[in-house]
Amino acid sequence: MTELPRLGCAATEEVVAEFRDRATPIAELLAGKGFLDQWQAMAELGVLRMAQGTVTRSLAVIEGIGLAGIDPGVVYALASQLFGMQFPLRATLSEAAWAEFAHVQNGQTLVCHALTERKGGSDPLSMDTRARREGDGYVLDGAKTFITAAPVADLVLTFARTAEGRSPFALSAFLFPADTPGVIRGSEFDKTALSTVPMGELVFDGVRLPADSLVGEEGSGLAVMASTTAWERAVILGYALGPMRRLLRRITEWAGRREQFGRVMGNSHQVAARISDMAMAVHRSRTLLYAMAARLDAGTPARQLAAEAALTKISVSEDYVRLTEHATALSGVRAFIADSELPADLHSPMAALTYAGPNDLLRVGVARQFGLPVEN
Numbered sequence: 544m545t546e547l548p549r550l551g552c553a554a555t556e557e558v559v560a561e562f563r564d565r566a567t568p569i570a571e572l573l574a575g576k577g578f579l580d581q582w583q584a585m586a587e588l589g590v591l592r593m594a595q596g597t598v599t600r601s602l603a604v605i606e607g608i609g610l611a612g613i614d615p616g617v618v619y620a621l622a623s624q625l626f627g628m629q630f631p632l633r634a635t636l637s638e639a640a641w642a643e644f645a646h647v648q649n650g651q652t653l654v655c656h657a658l659t660e661r662k663g664g665s666d667p668l669s670m671d672t673r674a675r676r677e678g679d680g681y682v683l684d685g686a687k688t689f690i691t692a693a694p695v696a697d698l699v700l701t702f703a704r705t706a707e708g709r710s711p712f713a714l715s716a717f718l719f720p721a722d723t724p725g726v727i728r729g730s731e732f733d734k735t736a737l738s739t740v741p742m743g744e745l746v747f748d749g750v751r752l753p754a755d756s757l758v759g760e761e762g763s764g765l766a767v768m769a770s771t772t773a774w775e776r777a778v779i780l781g782y783a784l785g786p787m788r789r790l791l792r793r794i795t796e797w798a799g800r801r802e803q804f805g806r807v808m809g810n811s812h813q814v815a816a817r818i819s820d821m822a823m824a825v826h827r828s829r830t831l832l833y834a835m836a837a838r839l840d841a842g843t844p845a846r847q848l849a850a851e852a853a854l855t856k857i858s859v860s861e862d863y864v865r866l867t868e869h870a871t872a873l874s875g876v877r878a879f880i881a882d883s884e885l886p887a888d889l890h891s892p893m894a895a896l897t898y899a900g901p902n903d904l905l906r907v908g909v910a911r912q913f914g915l916p917v918e919n
C-alpha cells in the first residue's frame with residue numbers, strides 16, 4: 544500500500560481527496576472523448592473556479608483530478624490556464640477588465656498564452672511580432688507558434704514589440720478574442736507529449752486591436768510575461784502530481800506481485816530502492832509545489848518568487864522524468880506495449896524540461912540571481 548507523508552494541512556488533503564472522488568467516475572465516462580468535452584466536464588466540476596481564491600486550493604483541485612485519472616494533457620491545459628493566465632491576470636488587470644475576463648472560469652471561453660515564435664522561445668526580446676499604434680488602438684502583425692490550445696482558444700493573450708531594440712520596455716501584452724479579423728489559425732502540430740491538448744500556430748495579419756486590449760501599460764509586456772511565467776514555473780507542474788502518484792501506486796503493486804527468481808520482485812533491495820526513490824520524487828515535488836502555493840497565498844508577488852519558481856519547476860520536472868525512468872525500468876517490456884497494463888508515457892514528462900522555460904536556461908537565471916556574471 545503506498546501511503547505518502549501527508550501535507551501539513553489536513554484541509555488541503557481533504558480537497559485533493561474530494562476532487563479525486565468527484566472526478567473518478569467522470570474519468571471513466573470521458574475516456575476517448577475529445578479535448579473540449581473533457582475540458583468542459585472539468586470546468587463544470589469547478590476546476591477553473593477561483594471562488595475561494597487560494598492557490599493552495601486550486602493546486603489541490605488539480606492534484607485531485609490528476610489522481611482520479613483525468614487525461615494528463617487535459618489537466619496540464621487546465622493548470623496552464625488557471626495558474627499561467629487566470630491568477631496572474633487577476634493581479635494585473637484593472638477591476639473592470641477583470642470583471643469582463645472572469646467568465647473564463649466557467650470553461651466555455653478558453654484562453655491561450657501566445658509567446659513563442661518560430662525562431663525560438665527562450666529569448667522574448669528577439670520577437671518579431673509587432674503592434675503599431677493607429678488611431679486609438681494598435682495594428683498587430685506577426686506569428687506565434689507551438690501554442691497550447693491555439694486551435695481551439697477563444698481568447699489570446701499575446702506579446703508584441705511596441706518599440707525597437709532589447710529594452711525591457713520594448714514589449715507590450717495584449718488580450719483579445721481569437722475571432723478578431725486578421726487572426727488566422729495556422730499549422731496544427733501533431734505533438735507526441737500531452738497529445739490530447741491541441742497545439743498550433745496563430746498568424747496576426749493586420750489585426751486591429753482597441754486600446755483596451757492592452758494588458759497593463761504600453762511597454763510593460765516583459766513585466767506581464769515575468770509574472771505569467773513565474774506563476775507557471777511556481778505551480779503548473781501541480782498537474783503532474785496525480786500522474787506521478789498513480790504511477791508510483793501501479794508500479795508498487797506490480798513489484799509486489801510479479802514473480803522472478805522464485806520470489807516476488809519487491810523482495811529485491813534494488814527494486815525497493817527504485818520504489819523509494821519514486822516516493823521521494825513525489826514527496827519532494829508535493830512539498831515544493833505546496834510551499835510555492837503558500838508563498839503566493841501569503842501575497843508575495845510572483846515576480847519576487849522568480850528564483851524559487853524556477854528551482855521548483857526544474858526540481859519537479861526532473862523528478863517527474865526520474866520517476867518515469869524508474870517506473871519504465873521496473874515495467875520491463877510492458878512499458879513499450881501500448882495495451883499492456885504498464886505502458887510508459889516518456890514524452891510528457893520530458894516535455895516539462897522545455898515548456899515554461901527550458902531547464903538549462905532556468906539554471907543560468909538562478910546562477911545569475913546568486914551573483915554569477917552569467918548571461919543566457
Ligand SMILES: Cc1cc2nc3c(=O)[nH]c(=O)nc-3n(C[C@H](O)[C@H](O)[C@H](O)COP(=O)(O)OP(=O)(O)OC[C@H]3O[C@@H](n4cnc5c(N)ncnc54)[C@H](O)[C@@H]3O)c2cc1C
Pocket residue numbers: 655656657658659662663664665666688689690691692736737894897898899900901902903904907918919
Ligand atoms: C508541451 C509544450 C507546450 C507549450 N505551450 C506553449 C504555449 O502555450 N505558449 C507558448 O508561447 N509556448 C509554448 N511552448 C513552447 C515553449 O515555451 C518553448 O519550447 C520554450 O520557450 C523553449 O523554446 P524553444 O523550444 O525554441 O527552445 P530553444 O530556445 O531553442 O532552446 C532549446 C534548448 O537549447 C539549449 N539552449 C539554447 N540556448 C541556450 C543558452 N543560451 N544557454 C543554455 N542552453 C541553451 C537548451 O538546452 C534549451 O533547452 C510549449 C512547449 C511545449 C513542449
